[in-house]
Amino acid sequence: MVGEQVAVCRTAKGLTQKEFGKLVGLQEETIASIEQGRRPLMPDVAELMDRVLGLPGILTVAALKMPQIDVIPPWAEPLMNLEKTAQAISSYENQVMPGLLQTPAYAEAVFRSRLPLFSADEITAQTSARIDRHSSLRRTQPILASFVIWEPVLRCPVGGRAVLNEQLRHLATCSHLPGVTVQVLPLDQGTHPALDGPFVLLETAEHQHIAYLETHRGSLVVSDLDEVSILTSKYAMLRTQALNPQETRDLLNKLLGDP
Numbered sequence: 001m002v003g004e005q006v007a008v009c010r011t012a013k014g015l016t017q018k019e020f021g022k023l024v025g026l027q028e029e030t031i032a033s034i035e036q037g038r039r040p041l042m043p044d045v046a047e048l049m050d051r052v053l054g055l056p057g058i059l060t061v062a063a064l065k066m067p068q069i070d071v072i073p074p075w076a077e078p079l080m081n082l083e084k085t086a087q088a089i090s091s092y093e094n095q096v097m098p099g100l101l102q103t104p105a106y107a108e109a110v111f112r113s114r115l116p117l118f119s120a121d122e123i124t125a126q127t128s129a130r131i132d133r134h135s136s137l138r139r140t141q142p143i144l145a146s147f148v149i150w151e152p153v154l155r156c157p158v159g160g161r162a163v164l165n166e167q168l169r170h171l172a173t174c175s176h177l178p179g180v181t182v183q184v185l186p187l188d189q190g191t192h193p194a195l196d197g198p199f200v201l202l203e204t205a206e207h208q209h210i211a212y213l214e215t216h217r218g219s220l221v222v223s224d225l226d227e228v229s230i231l232t233s234k235y236a237m238l239r240t241q242a243l244n245p246q247e248t249r250d251l252l253n254k255l256l257g258d259p
Contacts, residue, residue: 001062002037002040002062003036005062006031006041009049009059010035017032020052023052024045024048024049024052041066042063043060043063043064046063046064082210082212085205086204087143087144088143088146089143090148090200090235091145092194092198092200092234092238093149094197095153096153097153097167098147100133100137100145100147101147101170102130102131102167103166103167104127105163106159106164106166106167108123108159109160109163111126113158143179145180145181146235146239147180147181148184148235148239149184150185151184151185152187154171154184154252165256168255168256172252175245183243183248184251185238186242186251189241192238193238194235197213197214199212199234199235201228201231201235209228210223
């Protein structure tokens with residue numbers, strides 16, 4: 001809604017996205033991302049836009065009144081929608097299990113760790129929304145899904161040892177799903193190209209390539225081809241450094257104490 005307000009106000013002044021970007025010191029792609037709802041409008045940027053467009057603080061108020069938290073944050077909704085229809089997903093995770101592979105108990109433990117604390121109802125809603133996403137891996141027409149997970153994630157007892165063991169068994173089960181590949185990036189890899197953090201790559205049914213990144217206070221959907229290309233190269237290198245799928249299953253069995 002806020003993005004469309006920016007677009008309407010800009011158009012009313014007869015400015016293109018490129019022209020408007022120059023006036024407020026932003027790239028044309030950034031203006032497009034804001035107007036399409038892929039990037040949140042920050043209050044300081046909104047204040048500058050108000051001045052440039054001669055508005056009485058309309059965009060500033062909109063930016064300040066945007067809710068910080070939702071069951072599915074507005075900036076994450078594109079990822080949720082893309083997962084449902086994407087023909088390929090590649091995910092690197094170094095903190096927790098990928099959301100698409102989490103058990104209910106593990107997901108609940110993740111949300112209980114959040115600060116500020118969620119209420120009991122919010123934890124239930126967040127957990128339910130995360131588990132609902134699992135259907136993306138069980139379509140009639142299988143999706144191609146690749147997951148590279150840093151080894152410490154498999155050893156950190158999120159929710160306790162019983163929850164972790166259930167999660168590891170679920171991970172092993174998911175690794176046998178059609179189109180799904182799970183690989184562990186081992187600790188003995190002294191360096192790798194994703195030290196900056198986790199990310200997700202998606203390919204749409206129209207063969208559009210998109211990246212998704214998370215921070216402590218929000219998320220970002222990236223469609224710039226140069227940026228997506230860099231992350232794609234990083235992921236390709238991660239897969240070569242990770243254990244292959246069978247070695248990964250062997251490690252899971254070892255962690256579980258299974259023969």
